[in-house]
Amino acid sequence: MEQTILRAGEWSERAAKLRSEGWRLTDLCGLDRLGIGGPVRFEIVCQLLHMEDKKRASIHVQAEGEPPTIPSVTEVWPVANFLEREAFDMFGIHFDGHPNLTRILMPDEWEGHPLRKDYSVGKIPVDFAPQPFLQIDSPGQAPDAGEAEREVDRLGQPGPPKRGPADTKTREAGK
Numbered sequence: 001m002e003q004t005i006l007r008a009g010e011w012s013e014r015a016a017k018l019r020s021e022g023w024r025l026t027d028l029c030g031l032d033r034l035g036i037g038g039p040v041r042f043e044i045v046c047q048l049l050h051m052e053d054k055k056r057a058s059i060h061v062q063a064e065g066e067p068p069t070i071p072s073v074t075e076v077w078p079v080a081n082f083l084e085r086e087a088f089d090m091f092g093i094h095f096d097g098h099p100n101l102t103r104i105l106m107p108d109e110w111e112g113h114p115l116r117k118d119y120s121v122g123k124i125p126v127d128f129a130p131q132p133f134l135q136i137d138s139p140g141q142a143p144d145a146g147e148a149e150r151e152v153d154r155l156g157q158p159g160p161p162k163r164g165p166a167d168t169k170t171r172e173a174g175k
Helices: 009-019 080-091 164-174
Strands: 002-007 023-032 042-050 055-063 070-071 095-097 151-152 158-161
Touching: 002 009, 009 055, 023 080, 055 070, 080 095, 095 164
Parallel strands: 002 055, 070 095
Antiparallel strands: 023 042, 042 055, 151 158
């Protein structure tokens, strides 16, 4: 698989050329290089496929400036529309010339970009509620573990039936 690194200014022209050569855009995602180095912090990674030649290619396009900006390729590959919107929403990468660069996953009033490595974690408390023990789908189960005559593990899931003195006598008689 080929891998190429491009500057933002080279992307529009290269994308048009790739399209004319038969390459299809299969995926586009944002990348935050904070902590792993590189000439710029943000870039997009595009996965391309050439059906006739049975080849794949990966292109990294560096997003330069503040805010990080790359030319849009929605005119070249219409599938890029929603992929670019996702990269904008999650990483804050702007796409010049995009027909509708708005949030796609987060609410419009959301502040920040959740997939940036410096985005603060824990802004919204998550409430974990235990699941109820209501799995009555076979004989020997009941809402109350005591009624079901089964042991219950730490997650509240039923184990094998409890063996009592009557079960022992039945097993011995069957031998």
